[in-house]
Structure formats: C-alpha cells, structure tokens
Amino acid sequence: MAGIVGYGAFIPRNRITSEEIARQWGKDPAAIQRGLLLKEKSVPGLDEDTITISVAAGRAALDRAGIDPSRVGALYIGSESHPYAVKPSGTVVIEALGIGPSVHVADFEFACKAGTEAMFVALGLVESGRVEYAMGIGADTSQGAPNDALEFSASAGGAAYLFGKADLLADVKATYSYTTDTPDFWRREGEFYPRHGGRFTGEPAYFKHVTAATRGILERTGLKPTDFRYAVFHMPNGKFPLAVGQALGFTKKQLETGWLVQTMGNTYSGSSPTGLAAILDEAAAGDLILITSFGSGAGSDSFVIEATPALAERRGRAPTVRSMLDGPRRYLTYGQYAKYREKIIVNE
Amino acid sequence: MREVAIVAAGMTKFGELWGSSLRDLFVEAASEALTMARADHVDAIVVGNMSAGQFVGQEHLGPLLADHLGMAGTPAMRVESACASGGAALHVGFLEVASGACDLVLAAGVEKMNDGGDVTAVLATAADQETECYHGITFPGLYAMIARAHMAAHGTTLEDLSAVAVKNHRHGALNPKAQFRRTVTLEEVMASSMVADPLRLLHCSPVSDGAAAVLLCPLDQAKRYTDRPVKIRASALGTAPMALADRKDPAFLDAVQLSAERAYKSAGIGPADLHVVEVHDCFTIAEICCIEALGLVGPGKGRDAARSGLTALGGKVPVNTSGGLKSKGHPVGATGIAQVIEIFEQLRGEAGARQVKDAHIGLAQNMGGSGASSVVHILERV
Amino acid sequence: MPSPRYWREIPSRFRLEASKCRKCGKVSFPARKICPGCRSAEHEPTQLSRTGKVVTATTVHVGPDDFAMQTPYAVAIVETPERARLMMQVVDCDPPSVVPGLQVAFEFRRIRKEGHGGILCYAHKGVPAS
Numbered sequence: 001m002a003g004i005v006g007y008g009a010f011i012p013r014n015r016i017t018s019e020e021i022a023r024q025w026g027k028d029p030a031a032i033q034r035g036l037l038l039k040e041k042s043v044p045g046l047d048e049d050t051i052t053i054s055v056a057a058g059r060a061a062l063d064r065a066g067i068d069p070s071r072v073g074a075l076y077i078g079s080e081s082h083p084y085a086v087k088p089s090g091t092v093v094i095e096a097l098g099i100g101p102s103v104h105v106a107d108f109e110f111a112c113k114a115g116t117e118a119m120f121v122a123l124g125l126v127e128s129g130r131v132e133y134a135m136g137i138g139a140d141t142s143q144g145a146p147n148d149a150l151e152f153s154a155s156a157g158g159a160a161y162l163f164g165k166a167d168l169l170a171d172v173k174a175t176y177s178y179t180t181d182t183p184d185f186w187r188r189e190g191e192f193y194p195r196h197g198g199r200f201t202g203e204p205a206y207f208k209h210v211t212a213a214t215r216g217i218l219e220r221t222g223l224k225p226t227d228f229r230y231a232v233f234h235m236p237n238g239k240f241p242l243a244v245g246q247a248l249g250f251t252k253k254q255l256e257t258g259w260l261v262q263t264m265g266n267t268y269s270g271s272s273p274t275g276l277a278a279i280l281d282e283a284a285a286g287d288l289i290l291i292t293s294f295g296s297g298a299g300s301d302s303f304v305i306e307a308t309p310a311l312a313e314r315r316g317r318a319p320t321v322r323s324m325l326d327g328p329r330r331y332l333t334y335g336q337y338a339k340y341r342e343k344i345i346v347n348e
Numbered sequence: 349m350r351e352v353a354i355v356a357a358g359m360t361k362f363g364e365l366w367g368s369s370l371r372d373l374f375v376e377a378a379s380e381a382l383t384m385a386r387a388d389h390v391d392a393i394v395v396g397n398m399s400a401g402q403f404v405g406q407e408h409l410g411p412l413l414a415d416h417l418g419m420a421g422t423p424a425m426r427v428e429s430a431c432a433s434g435g436a437a438l439h440v441g442f443l444e445v446a447s448g449a450c451d452l453v454l455a456a457g458v459e460k461m462n463d464g465g466d467v468t469a470v471l472a473t474a475a476d477q478e479t480e481c482y483h484g485i486t487f488p489g490l491y492a493m494i495a496r497a498h499m500a501a502h503g504t505t506l507e508d509l510s511a512v513a514v515k516n517h518r519h520g521a522l523n524p525k526a527q528f529r530r531t532v533t534l535e536e537v538m539a540s541s542m543v544a545d546p547l548r549l550l551h552c553s554p555v556s557d558g559a560a561a562v563l564l565c566p567l568d569q570a571k572r573y574t575d576r577p578v579k580i581r582a583s584a585l586g587t588a589p590m591a592l593a594d595r596k597d598p599a600f601l602d603a604v605q606l607s608a609e610r611a612y613k614s615a616g617i618g619p620a621d622l623h624v625v626e627v628h629d630c631f632t633i634a635e636i637c638c639i640e641a642l643g644l645v646g647p648g649k650g651r652d653a654a655r656s657g658l659t660a661l662g663g664k665v666p667v668n669t670s671g672g673l674k675s676k677g678h679p680v681g682a683t684g685i686a687q688v689i690e691i692f693e694q695l696r697g698e699a700g701a702r703q704v705k706d707a708h709i710g711l712a713q714n715m716g717g718s719g720a721s722s723v724v725h726i727l728e729r730v
Numbered sequence: 731m732p733s734p735r736y737w738r739e740i741p742s743r744f745r746l747e748a749s750k751c752r753k754c755g756k757v758s759f760p761a762r763k764i765c766p767g768c769r770s771a772e773h774e775p776t777q778l779s780r781t782g783k784v785v786t787a788t789t790v791h792v793g794p795d796d797f798a799m800q801t802p803y804a805v806a807i808v809e810t811p812e813r814a815r816l817m818m819q820v821v822d823c824d825p826p827s828v829v830p831g832l833q834v835a836f837e838f839r840r841i842r843k844e845g846h847g848g849i850l851c852y853a854h855k856g857v858p859a860s
Contacts, residue, residue: 013822013857045821046800047839047855055838083840083850092852096744096838328860330822339799346799469794478739478760480817482853483841484790484797485805492788493807500786500830542802545789545826589766593807593815598786 002126003171004305005067005133006162006314008060009277010053011264011324014043016337018152024334025147032152037238041155041265043332044141046340048156050079051089053139053270055096057160060318061135062097064169065162069098072162073131075105076121078114078269079158081141082107085189093137104131111185112234113295114138115269119161120301123172126163133164140268143341145193153237155265159273169311170280170289173304176217178209185296196296205298206236210244213300214292221304225249229287232258232275234294236266250290257282258291263325269295276305278321283307349446351567353577353730356385357689362558362677363527370404370460374413377559377682378456385563385573391450393417393424396437396457397681402470404460413458430474431630433457434684435714435723438562442583442725445564452569456561457686459679467555471680474717476591488552488631490592490718492544495633497599499546502648504636506546510537511654512632513550513674519661520671522701527556527677551632553672558679560686567730576696581617581709582726584610590720601634603722604641604715611711611724612643619643622665623707624694626687628715628722629672635659638713639667642724661702669694669702684714688725695729733849743853744838746778748814759814778816780836781859782808785815787832789825796842804828808856820856833859 017040019029033039044053054077062069075097077089090105108114108121115138122136139158144151163172184205187194197205210233218224225231231250233241238261245255258275267274272293279289285307292302319327338344358380360373368376374395382388393414401407410424429436434457441455461467472481475490498504514534520526532550540549563573570577586606592598612618619642627642629635636650644665645653653659659667670676670690673683691710693699708729715722741747742760749761753770759778764771787806790797797803804825809815820828821839834856841851 045839047819047821047841049840049850051850051852052837052839092744095740096852098745328822328858342799466795468792469796472794476817481794482851483805483817483819483855484793484800484803485817486790486793488792489788489790489805492790493786493805496788496830497786542789542791544791545802547788591817593785593817594766598807 001171002123002163002165003168004161005164005167005169006061006065007160007169007277007280008057008064008318009157009159009274009321009324010056011157012042012044012048013329014045014332014340015040015329016043016332020334021152036152037262038152038265039262041153042157043337043340044156049083049141050077050081050139050158051083051092053156053158054089054093054137054160057137057139057158058093058097058135061160061162063317064314066314067133072099072133072135073103074122074125074134075099075103076108076118076135077137077139078108078110078118079140080109080111080114080268110299111295111297112268112271113293113299113301115159115273116293116301119273120175120177122161123163123175126165133162135160135162138269138273140270142268143193146343150196153266155267157264157267157274158270159277161273167310168308169314170308171306173306174217174221176213176220176302177299178213178216179299182298184298201296205296206240206294207244209298209300210234210292210294211248213302214248214290217302217304223304227288228254228290230257230279230283231255231290232272232279233292234272235259235261235275238262260321260325274321280307280311281315281320281322283311285309285311350448352442352445352564352580353567353570354562354580354688354692354727355565355570355573355577356381356563357561357692358384359525359560359686359689360558361525362556362679364462365557366462368557370400370406370458371413371416373460373557373559374456374458375416377561378417378454381454381561381563387452387563387573389419390422390452390454392444393419393422393454394437394441395424395426396433396684397426397459398428398430398433399470399473399680400460402473403465404463429721430716431628431680432684432714432716432721432723433681434560434686435725436684438685438688438725439583439585439723441564442580445566451565453564454561455564455685456559457682457684458559459681460557461555461679462557479591479593486544488547489544491631491633492547493592494598494637494718495546498633498637501599502651504651506538507534508636508651508655509546509551509632510534512629512635513537515654515660516629516668516672516674519669519702520675523671523676526671526675527554528675547631553630553674553678556677556679558677558682560682560689562685562688562692577730578692578695579728579730580725581728582611582615582724584614584724586610586722588720590717592718599637600647601637601641601719601722603719604638604713607722607724608642608713611726615726617709617726621709622711624669624691624704624710625665625667626670626690626712627667628713629668629674630678632674634715635667635672638715642713661704666704669699669704684723687712687714688727691727695727731844731849731851736849736851746780746854748776748778749773750776757812757814759816778810778812778814782810782834782856784820784828784830784832784834785809786830787820787828796844806856808834818854818856822857835859
C-alpha cells in the first residue's frame with residue numbers, strides 16, 4: 001500500500017483583515033465576520049505565485065521525506081491560478097527542486113479540487129508501481145472580484161505531498177471521488193475574475209459533493225465518523241466546512257485542527273491539503289484522518305489516512321502550518337492589497 | 349613613445365538639450381575644437397559613448413560622426429567603458445599619437461540621454477546584468493550600497509555626503525557650460541526626495557545631453573595649433589570585479605586606486621603634487637571614495653574633505669572646480685573628455701571665475717559603472 | 731529577456747549551482763570557467779546553502795519600469811556560509827530593517843514579469859530568518 005512519505009505547506013506572510021475589506025466597500029465588518037466566520041486572509045506578494053508557493057511546499061515535503069529528489073518519478077500541480085495559460089508550472093518546480101529530467105510532469109485544473117486531484121494521481125502512480133515516488137501539489141493565488149463576497153475569502157497558499165511505498169509518515173487507506181457537471185463557479189479564458197452562481201454554490205454544489213464523497217468513502221471502508229481523530233473539508237468560508245462536517249456526524253473537536261480558513265482564507269487548491277498538513281503536524285501514530293476536497297464544476301475527492309510512528313520522528317524537519325499562520329506577518333491596507341493583487345490598471 | 353599634447357578643446361553646454369540630436373551635439377563640440385586649432389582635417393577620430401544603441405537606437409558611431417563632420421574616409425571608431433567611455437577614448441587617442449601612428453587625433457565623447465526610454469534600466473547595464481540588474485538593483489542603488497558600507501566602516505554621515513553636493517554646486521554656478529548654475533543649501537540636499545537609501549535626488553548627478561572634444565598631437569608639433577599646449581604626462585587604466593558582491597571591500601574603489609598608481613608611476617609624481625583635480629562624482633559618495641583611492645586623503649578619511657574646505661575652490665587641493673558631474677551634468681560618454689577640458693583650461697589660465705591660482709599639474713579621473721573601470725589622466729602645463 | 735539566456739541560467743538561479751576552484755577553494759557564484767582568485771581553470775560543481783548574512787544593503791525607491799510597482803524594496807549583498815557573495819532582494823519585512831548582519835533564508839520568488847506577454851523570471855530572494 002502506498003502513502004505519504006513527505007508533506008509540506010507554504011502560506012505567504014502578508015495578510016488583510018475582513019474588516020479592512022469591508023470598510024472599503026461600506027459593509028459592516030461584524031456582519032461579514034458573523035456570516036462568513038472569516039477574520040483575515042493571506043495575500044501573495046508581487047513576487048509570489050503558484051510556482052513559488054509550490055517550490056516552498058515541495059522543498060518542505062522533500063525535507064520531511066529525506067530522499068534524493070532525483071528519485072521522484074512524477075510531479076503534478078493542481079491550481080486554478082497557474083502563472084502561464086500555456087506552459088506548465090510543474091516544469092519550473094521540478095528544476096527548482098532538483099527533480100528530473102527523468103520525470104513525468106503535468107498541471108491539473110479543477111477549480112479548488114485540483115490539489116487533491118494531483119495527489120490522487122500521484123498516489124495511484126506509486127501504487128501501480130510505475131514510479132517509486134510521486135509528488136502532488138495544490139497551490140493557488142486566486143483572485144476575488146472587488147466588492148464580491150469571495151473577495152473576503154480568496155487567498156494564497158499551498159501544500160505538497162510526496163507519495164511512496166516505504167518509510168511512510170501516513171498510510172492512505174482508501175480514496176473515493178464523486179463528480180458531476182454542476183456549473184456553480186467558472187472562469188472563461190481571458191477573464192480576470194471568476195463568476196459564480198451565488199447561493200447555487202451551496203446545497204447543489206458544495207454540500208452535495210462533499211457529502212456524497214464522504215459517505216461514499218465511509219461506506220467503502222466500513223468506517224464511522226467516530227472512528228476518526230481528525231476530519232478536514234474544503235474551506236470556501238468559515239461556515240461551510242463546519243456545517244457539512246457536523247451534518248455528516250463529525251464533532252467540532254475533530255474539525256478544529258484542520259479548520260484554518262478563519263485566518264488563512266480560502267487557498268482554493270491548497271485549502272483542504274493545507275488543512276491536512278496542519279493535522280499531520282500534530283497527529284499521533286494510529287490516528288485516522290478524513291479529508292474531502294471540493295472543486296466547483298463540480299467534484300470531491302475523499303481520502304482516509306492513518307498516521308504512522310515515523311510521522312512524529314520526521315515532521316520536525318520543516319515548518320508547521322501553525323508557525324506560518326501565527327508567525328511573522330504583515331497587515332496590508334486595501335490599497336496595498338489592490339497593488340499586490342494587480343487590481344490597479346496600469347499601462348503596458 | 350612620443351610625448352603627446354592637447355592643443356584645443358570644444359564642448360557643448362550640458363543639460364536637457366531638446367533641440368540637439370546626438371549628431372548635432374558631436375558636431376558642435378568637435379567643430380569648436382577644430383576651429384580653436386584652425387585644423388580642417390584629422391588623422392583619426394575616437395568617440396567615447398556608453399549607450400547610443402539603447403538611448404537612440406544608433407550604433408556604429410565612428411563612421412557616422414566622421415561623416416557628419418564632413419570627414420568621411422577618416423579612420424574612426426567608438427570606444428566604450430560605460431561612464432568611463434570618454435576617458436577611454438582619450439586613452440586610445442593618446443596611444444595613436446604616442447605610438448607615432450597619427451599626428452592629429454580628435455578624441456571626443458557624446459551622450460544623448462533625453463530622447464525617451466527607461467534611463468534607469470539603460471544605465472543599469474553598466475552593472476552586472478546577470479547578477480545585479482536581474483534582481484532590480486539600479487545604479488543609484490549600487491552607490492547607495494557603497495555609501496552604506498562606507499558609513500558603517502568609517503562613520504561617514506548624510507551631512508558629509510550632502511556637503512559634496514553643496515561644494516560642487518557652488519563651483520558649477522561659476523561654469524557657463526554647467527547644467528545647474530545655482531547653489532544649493534545643505535538642508536535642501538538632505539531633504540530632497542529619496543532615490544535609494546541613503547542617496548537622495550540631490551546626491552545624484554543628473555540625466556544630461558552633451559558632447560566634448562579635444563585635439564591631440566605630438567608635443568613637438570603643438571605650436572602649429574596653439575601657443576599654450578598642455579602635455580599628457582600619464583594615461584592609465586584600471587579595472588575591478590564587475591559585481592559589487594565580488595569586490596574585496598564595497599567601500600573602496602580598487603580600480604580607481606590601480607589606475608591612479610599606474611598614472612603616478614608613469615608621470616613620476618604623487619598625489620601631493622597635484623594642483624587641481626576632477627573626479628567622477630556620479631553620486632556624492634563617489635567623490636568621497638575617489639579622493640581616497642587617488643591618495644588625496646587617507647583611506648576612510650574622505651568624509652571631511654568637502655566640509656572642511658580641503659577640496660573646495662581656494663582649498664589645498666580643489667576637486668571638481670567645473671561643478672563635477674553633479675552640477676555640470678553627466679552626459680555619460682562625454683564626461684571623461686569634459687573633465688580633461690576643465691583641467692586643460694585650468695592649466696592654461698582660462699578657467700575664469702573658477703581659476704585655481706598657478707595650477708600647472710592636474711589630474712582627471714573618470715570611472716565606469718559602480719567602479720569596475722577607471723581612467724586617470726595627468727596633465728601638465730608646458 | 732531572450733528565452734535561451736534565461737534557460738541557460740536556470741541551474742544558477744533555481745538551484746544556486748556554483749563552482750569551487752580545485753586549486754584555491756574559492757567558491758564562485760554564478761559558476762566561472764576561470765577562478766577570479768588564482769586563474770585556475772580546474773573547477774568542481776557545488777551548490778550554495780539557502781542561507782546567508784547581509785553585508786550591505788539599500789532600499790530602492792526609484793526602480794526600473796519592470797519593478798515600478800514594487801518600490802520601495804530592499805536589495806542586499808548577502809554572503810553564504812561558503813563565502814560566496816550574491817545580490818538579492820530581501821522581502822517580507824520593512825526595507826529599512828535590512829541592515830548588515832541580518833541573517834536571511836533564501837526563498838524561491840518571481841523576480842519580474844516581462845509585461846503582459848513575456849516570460850516569467852524566477853530566482854531567490856532573502857527573507858529575514860526567524
């Protein structure tokens with residue numbers, strides 16, 4: 001059976017509070033925080049993008065794995081904000097990580113699910129025996145349209161997972177994917193901001209797919225919510241993951257470690273993968289972890305993961321998610337935020 | 349090697365010369381020199397220019413400018429060493445005469461910087477493209493780093509840097525060809541807008557258009573052209589690692605020291621023998637570092653020179669009586685020649701209100717990039 | 731920036747590959763064919779550590795066009811444990827706090843975008859070490 005031999009995450013150090021954004025648009029900050037359960041989010045600098053975040057997360061994953069990068073046979077990056085429309089993010093990342101050239105690389109896209117997609121494929125390739133190690137990364141620096149609800153949550157960050165068959169930090173016990181064509185959120189080529197179906201993104205999209213994938217994996221494995229120590233769901237805002245988690249029978253205690261969105265924001269393809277990293281930063285050997293992502297369009301990937309004794313031994317080799325969320329950071333004004341997110345029109 | 353003399357000089361005003369193209373500037377300066385010498389042909393033309401290709405899209409300046417001088421057919425070439433292009437052109441002209449190959453050489457410098465374009469980016473090509481410019485460092489940024497290193501090592505202050513600008517503006521106000529002919533106060537300099545910490549706008553030489561030219565001939569033919577020739581006693585070059593990161597000490601200009609030592613050796617004199625000096629003050633910190641490297645003051649002691657009056661007009665060793673690059677202007681390729689012209693005029697007693705009494709030995713030092721190249725000429729009244 | 735030039739520079743920019751002189755041990759970054767210390771042509775490949783100390787620095791307030799949106803930004807000369815010195819921006823901090831002696835960790839960042847259609851250029855920047 002294959003599993004995680006290394007993992008890593010990276011969250012940019014800039015922040016903007018929901019209060020600052022609300023003030024910009026004449027909204028009541030308290031109402032926003034109550035409604036979305038969001039306090040602040042990460043903001044990428046002008047020098048950060050999906051590629052730079054993937055390199056940082058990938059380096060941490062390799063440090064925790066302790067293997068020679070040249071042994072990685074495949075690398076996949078899932079994002080909805082790949083820096084190039086045509087030219088893979090993955091090729092820049094392998095060169096920076098010292099992987100290849102004898103390596104398979106592909107970029108994935110599936111709204112916020114692209115990260116777990118990359119992980120799913122990397123895992124499968126290792127299980128099949130075609131490669132010894134494969135890395136799946138979810139990272140994003142997605143844009144939220146000005147004066148739109150998503151502007152409070154769209155943030156930047158990512159996590160990387162290295163899969164292998166030996167010296168596992170965590171075993172992947174099962175996977176389950178659930179996919180339908182549901183147009184709740186999309187972006188056409190050339191558009192700067194995505195569009196979404198408002199309340200349609202809730203019950204027929206997020207809740208339906210997350211619930212179906214999670215129920216599917218529980219049925220497939222015969223496990224119950226009480227068998228798990230931790231659960232993490234895709235976090236488009238503060239409320240949805242708590243609501244779906246509790247509706248599925250998970251307690252707040254099980255959900256709280258992975259529930260990063262209140263101060264991280266929604267890192268899209270990095271969302272549940274980063275939540276999983278925060279869980280791996282503290283899970284004890286034998287702990288069962290459930291992760292279910294969600295990508296608009298729509299679909300969910302679910303994984304059941306079990307921590308091994310090696311996790312506690314090797315996870316100290318790279319920074320924890322909490323150290324990045326709670327560590328040195330800088331708070332921006334809306335003007336600085338607009339500059340960093342290139343929302344200000346300039347001549348070419 | 350024959351002895352070489354400068355027998356005539358010509359120079360445009362330096363400044364924002366909207367009505368003059370690069371060709372116009374060159375022709376104006378060269379013609380003034382040729383007229384002064386009553387010469388109507390030359391054996392060779394050497395043009396110093398840093399970046400006509402980037403500023404105005406024009407390479408191949410040698411034949412172009414010979415042509416515009418009505419001298420198509422004359423051997424001509426362009427010489428480049430960033431901001432030391434003028435000095436380097438003079439060096440080549442000097443060798444052409446000293447070697448016996450030529451009897452009359454026009455050595456000139458010209459730069460047209462105000463025709464649009466990203467001047468910051470063009471000037472930065474004098475630095476290391478791969479390891480410095482790639483990361484967004486600018487020319488003022490490199491000198492700002494040198495200033496910071498000098499401040500940390502020797503206690504140099506913002507006031508020390510600013511005093512250099514005040515002194516040079518005082519001199520430039522007396523120079524009819526200077527770009528800026530007004531004095532500035534210390535407070536004004538220190539309050540000007542920040543360019544690269546700690547260098548402010550008034551610590552930086554301006555963006556300028558201009559040209560300057562001199563005529564060189566063997567000393568024993570000088571009387572044909574002038575009754576007051578000035579002899580070139582030394583013409584020496586030095587280089588240093590291109591990237592500031594690769595220098596032994598970012599606060600010390602090795603290339604300047606090397607070029608100066610070679611020049612002093614060749615001329616058989618030392619810094620104490622100099623009566624008037626032009627140094628390359630592209631930024632005020634550069635003047636402080638250059639006078640140290642030239643041996644006019646001890647290492648690390650450059651900070652006091654402007655403030656104490658040592659290097660002011662009337663002081664023990666006046667530096668940049670022309671106003672320096674700061675006040676006279678800095679059309680990059682022309683500067684090296686313009687510096688030599690200032691010394692030429694000083695040694696001939698033609699410097700007017702800027703005249704240093706009884707000056708008969710002078711030195712001009714011209715530098716490229718953040719100090720990767722330096723050219724020193726020592727001149728003597730004959 | 732022409733793509734071939736950028737592509738040639740990937741080993742040094744992305745992986746900090748350098749050269750070490752076999753004769754005198756001097757580490758050159760980027761790699762050199764001729765040692766600037768002793769002029770030997772015998773080198774072996776090496777890689778710089780992703781950490782260093784600031785030697786000198788400045789804050790650029792007026793930058794080239796491609797960097798106009800980023801000003802003010804700090805640029806420093808940083809020395810690695812291998813005694814190699816390189817120039818890099820130092821970010822994620824207030825520019826005036828970048829002073830000699832500051833210990834920095836190197837992170838992979840995007841250095842510039844060449845307008846709307848050009849290639850994206852990456853390399854390392856320093857971040858104050860915690």
